[in-house]
Structure formats: C-alpha cells, structure tokens
Amino acid sequence: MEAEVQRLMPLLDEAQGTSEGELRWRDERDALLLLAKIAGLPPGDSPEVQLWDRSAARAAYISGLTGNAVQPTLDDIRGRVAQRFGDTGETAVRAFAGRRGRRSHDFEATSITAQWVIDGGDGSLDAYYYHLDTGTLVVLRYVSPAWEGFFSLDTRDRLDEFHHRVHRLPRGVRRSADDYGLLDDPLFLRVHEPEPFTAALYRTSSGAIYPYGQIAAAISAEARSGLPGPSTAALTRHLVPTDFARLVRDGWLGARGVPFETALDWVEATIDTVGVALFVVDFSHRPRGNGSGIRT
Numbered sequence: 396m397e398a399e400v401q402r403l404m405p406l407l408d409e410a411q412g413t414s415e416g417e418l419r420w421r422d423e424r425d426a427l428l429l430l431a432k433i434a435g436l437p438p439g440d441s442p443e444v445q446l447w448d449r450s451a452a453r454a455a456y457i458s459g460l461t462g463n464a465v466q467p468t469l470d471d472i473r474g475r476v477a478q479r480f481g482d483t484g485e486t487a488v489r490a491f492a493g494r495r496g497r498r499s500h501d502f503e504a505t506s507i508t509a510q511w512v513i514d515g516g517d518g519s520l521d522a523y524y525y526h527l528d529t530g531t532l533v534v535l536r537y538v539s540p541a542w543e544g545f546f547s548l549d550t551r552d553r554l555d556e557f558h559h560r561v562h563r564l565p566r567g568v569r570r571s572a573d574d575y576g577l578l579d580d581p582l583f584l585r586v587h588e589p590e591p592f593t594a595a596l597y598r599t600s601s602g603a604i605y606p607y608g609q610i611a612a613a614i615s616a617e618a619r620s621g622l623p624g625p626s627t628a629a630l631t632r633h634l635v636p637t638d639f640a641r642l643v644r645d646g647w648l649g650a651r652g653v654p655f656e657t658a659l660d661w662v663e664a665t666i667d668t669v670g671v672a673l674f675v676v677d678f679s680h681r682p683r684g685n686g687s688g689i690r691t
Contacts, residue, residue, distance in 0.1 A: 415517055419456075419520055419671055420452060420455075420456045421456075422519070423455060423456035423457065423506060423671070425537075426522035426673050429522075429535075430502075430524045430673075431491065433640050434500050434524070434675065434679065435499050436491065436502075437500070440493070440499075448460075453485060454484070454485045454508040454513045455485060455508050455671075456506065457487050457489050457504055458485070458487040460489050473676075473678075474503075476488075476507070479663075483508075483509055484509045484510035484511075484512065484666075485508045485513055486508075488505045489503070489504050490503045491504070501677070501678045502675055502676060502679070503675070503678070504674070505674045505675075506672070507662065507671070507674070508670065509667075512671055516670060519553075520672070520673060521534055521662075521669060521671070521672050522536075522675075523658065523661070523662060523665075523673065524643060524675050525655070525658050525674070526677045526679075527676060527678050529646070529652070530653045530654065531651045532564070532649055532650050532653040532661070533583065534582045534661065535585050536557075536583070536585065538550050538584055543626070544627045545625070546614075546626070554610070561660065564579070564650045564657065576646060576648065576651060577642070578606060578647075578648050579650050579651075580608060580650065581649050581650040583604050583605060583607060583634075584605050584607060585603075585604050586603055586605060602636075603630075603635065604639045605632075605633050605634075609630055609632065613629045616629075662674055
C-alpha cells in the first residue's frame with residue numbers, strides 16, 4: 396500500500412510545484428483525461444492513463460506515461476502528427492486501445508512542445524480532439540486569468556494571433572435535416588478558476604469552458620469601452636467539463652468534415668503562438684449523434 400501511494404504521489408497537486416512547466420503538466424494531464432472520456436475510455440481502463448513517471452516526463456506529461464509507445468510509420472495516419480512536428484522540439488506519442496478484445500476505445504495522443512518552451516519560454520497548452528471518421532475537430536485552449544480576474548494582454552494577443560493564423564474551416568454538407576451541431580467553431584477556452592487544481596486523479600481540474608465567440612465578443616466590448624480588458628465576470632454562459640465531454644462525444648460541439656491536414660495546420664499555429672499542443676486522434680468507428688433521431 397505504501398509503495399502504491401508513493402507511486403501516485405507525483406500526480407497529486409500537493410506534491411507538485413508551481414513552475415510554468417509543472418502547471419503545463421497539470422493542464423496536459425487534465426486535457427488527456429478529458430479527451431480520453433470523449434474518446435470512450437471506460438473508468439476501468441483509467442490506470443492506463445494514470446501510470447506516470449515524473450522523472451521521465453521532461454517537457455510533456457505524456458512523456459512520463461509508461462508503455463504503449465508508438466513508432467511513427469510513413470504509410471499510416473497513426474504517427475503522422477509526430478512525423479510532421481518531430482523537429483519542432485520534443486514530441487511524445489502514446490496509443491490507447493481497448494484490451495482483451497474490448498474495442499471500446501482506440502485513440503492516439505501526441506504531445507508537441509516547441510524548443511523555445513523547452514528552453515524556458517513561457518508557453519501554454521492547446522488540446523486537440525479529432526475524430527477521424529467524421530473529421531470532427533475540437534480545440535481547447537487552457538488559460539489562467541490574473542489574480543484580479545482579468546485576461547492579460549499577452550493572453551489576448553496570443554489568442555488574436557492564433558485566430559488570425561488559422562483559416563476559416565469549411566462547413567460540411569449536412570446529410571439530413573436532423574444532422575446538425577450546436578457549434579461549428581472548434582475553438583473553446585478552458586479558464587481555470589482561482590482555486591487549486593483538484594488532487595483527485597479521476598477528475599479534471601476546476602474551471603469553466605467557454606466558446607471562443609463569447610471570449611472574442613467580451614474582448615471587443617472592453618476594447619470599445621477603453622477598459623483594461625475583459626474579466627471572467629463578463630463571461631456568463633459556460634460548460635462544465637462533464638457536459639463538454641458528453642456534447643463533443645455525441646457530436647453536438649465542434650467542426651465536422653475537417654481534413655486531417657487542416658487540423659495539423661491548426662496544431663502548427665498552436666506551436667508557433669503558445670508552444671505546446673496535445674493532439675488526440677480518435678480512430679473509433681463510434682457514430683456521432685449530431686441530432687440524429689430528432690423528429691419534428
């Protein structure tokens with residue numbers, strides 16, 4: 396029992412520091428657990444995500460996960476993310492698939508950390524979920540407001556630069572009147588609450604998830620008024636992680652019909668603007684809801 400406690404202690408927030416690198420570890424851990432829920436990882440397989448070696452983590456959280464390393468191949472979509480960004484800085488790839496014949500989940504997670512972040516630059520994380528069959532793309536940017544609740548000028552500049560870098564995604568052709576999503580914009584912001592990260596291994600950290608459009612509108616309104624910037628108090632509608640995971644998994648949130656190379660273009664913009672990306676590609680053939688079954 397004592398050995399097991401000591402093995403899990405590095406995952407508990409009380410045992411972690413507050414350096415930029417360690418805060419990114421926590422964000423990447425939370426993003427991986429959240430996207431694993433979306434990809435269908437059942438609770439019984441969660442230790443597969445939680446096995447972690449702090450000494451091996453280096454720049455990325457998933458570098459410290461034991462086993463399931465992936466050798467990138469040239470003739471398969473698996474590994475293409477690492478193949479494209481292998482010279483960017485540090486790239487780690489891990490695969491997660493149902494065991495004992497239970498194909499309840501099949502996804503690959505790739506963490507890319509730019510060299511300037513490894514060298515000590517102040518970077519942050521964008522987490523990507525991409526469902527291969529439907530081309531569904533969802534992006535989560537992790538941000539922490541300053542103590543007074545305002546978004547810093549640096550946070551706003553990076554977000555603005557990123558949004559200008561990525562081209563507008565093509566809208567997919569709806570297959571039926573019942574095939575629709577609540578949002579076509581794949582970009583969301585995960586805003587940490589001004590309280591410690593949860594130490595519970597099976598949860599994600601506290602914080603609300605907002606569509607990018609609401610953040611952009613708040614920034615624009617504050618700019619017109621001459622105020623120093625928007626605060627979290629100006630954001631009224633948000634999702635909690637559990638609801639967000641369910642809505643993405645059922646196909647209600649995110650942009651669909653996005654080509655894989657277009658998704659990689661977004662990842663490249665992330666590396667250039669905030670420095671760290673976690674890209675989860677879901678290979679499962681699980682159908683998406685997208686309003687199917689709804690009849691008037």
